[in-house]
Amino acid sequence: MAAILLDPLAALGRTVLGGCRSVGDVALFALEGASHLLRPPFYGRRLLRAFVEIAWFSLPVVALTAIFTGMVLALQSYTGFARFNAQSAIASVVVISITRELGPVLAALMVAGRIGASFAAEIGTMRVTDQIDALTTLSTHPMKYLVAPRLLAAVIALPLLVLVADILGVMGGWIIATFKLGFVSEAYLKASFDFLETDDVVSGLVKAAVFGFVIALMGTWCGYRSRGGAEGVGAATTAAVVASSILILALDYVLTEAFFAR
């Protein structure tokens, strides 16, 4: 009887301990990666390359996501607000939900799918083909060369992407408002900007920077720790996308609390 009761408990204990070990390992990994940003040598080319990969090549995906989200928001809120003061209500719903929430979260989720996966796959492949060991034997610290530039690039790139997403999302709402719902273009835009406050945009950009760090961290960590050939790299890739997506949503809640729940 006791054994049956203890067995699941032991399994639970093992899972919790394993989880704690991973959290500790990720934290140390993050600290070490970030510390390399402060110590020379610096690999500017790697930074530029990571930045282009994240910012430039994610632009189409993020742009399309933002435009359609803005359009849907305008349509949906019209259904709710059609009876009273529809124009300013729709403008405010679109601009505030895009800048505070949907811009950062949706952009980050799209980037997590693209970049988290590609970081984990590339670094994981380097691990299982001894390329990371080869870096060490060529007197290059793998954390400094592979991890630090990617972390920094993502922290810079995500806010820029989200800024674009904010603009395009609001534009998507405006397209629906003027061409489908028949509002006056200037009045709709004026209503949008009247409602918008600096805090809305800034909080979204701060979120974006945090999400960028999380995406790059989980991608590089999962890749760096991968084992066991192609299968291990596949598992690392999946883990990177799943972990960073969940962390993005959880941290979004935490950051929203921190910014707005006063």
Added chain:
Amino acid sequence: MSGGVPKLRLRGLRKAFGAKQVLDGVDLEVAAGHSLVILGGSGSGKSVTIKCVLGLIEPDAGTIEIDGRDLLRMPRREREAIGDRIGMLFQNGALFDSLPVWENVCFKLLAQKRIDRRRARDKAAEVLAQVGLAASVGDLSPAELSGGMQKRVALARTIAAEPDLIFFDEPTTGLDPIMGAVIDGLIVDCVQRLGATAVSITHDMASARRIGDTAAMLYAGRLVWSGPAASLGQSGNAMVDQFARGEREGPIKMELRR
């Protein structure tokens, strides 16, 4: 062995992975300027031995001395400085597939900013010529090369920074016999030109005789024999002779399950 401190000396090196004792007290010495080949079956811990020296694996016990100084008991900075003089050719080449060949070859020089990118191309062409490759190969990506060419590029990358201790992990495995002989010849040439000390891992007897001055045999976690590479096959040690002739019957029992 000529007087003086050996270039590399291992004493009682031990390493276990879980319950499996891979290295069980390895003792080894290589004099400066000499070439040692380590023989041993697959999974006998040859790669683990040199990964310990390179600092890629921390041994459980033992000492690793280079020029008489113990690597495991010195500050990280000094250890890195010594590591800077060591080169390694990995078993599968381990070329960086995100970089073109010329950047692979000059990787260390570029990373340490010892050379600018324009001069690195010329330098890469020069080193590629030493391993018998045309300068135009420099613009290809590693994935576009055949196995033999990848080995040559990996060799070029290893020697470009002119190390004075070089490890070769199964340099001819997976190549046809002629290409194997070519790579062996290049290794001997490069090591002699640099005046370097070489430690090579192989289970190819012809290759061992070509690149080694001395040979040593790793079995069950220890070095069980060492002697002149030329004597392989008639060494008088039953294990070595069995291994050299590739016989099924003898003192060495292959573990099929572990």
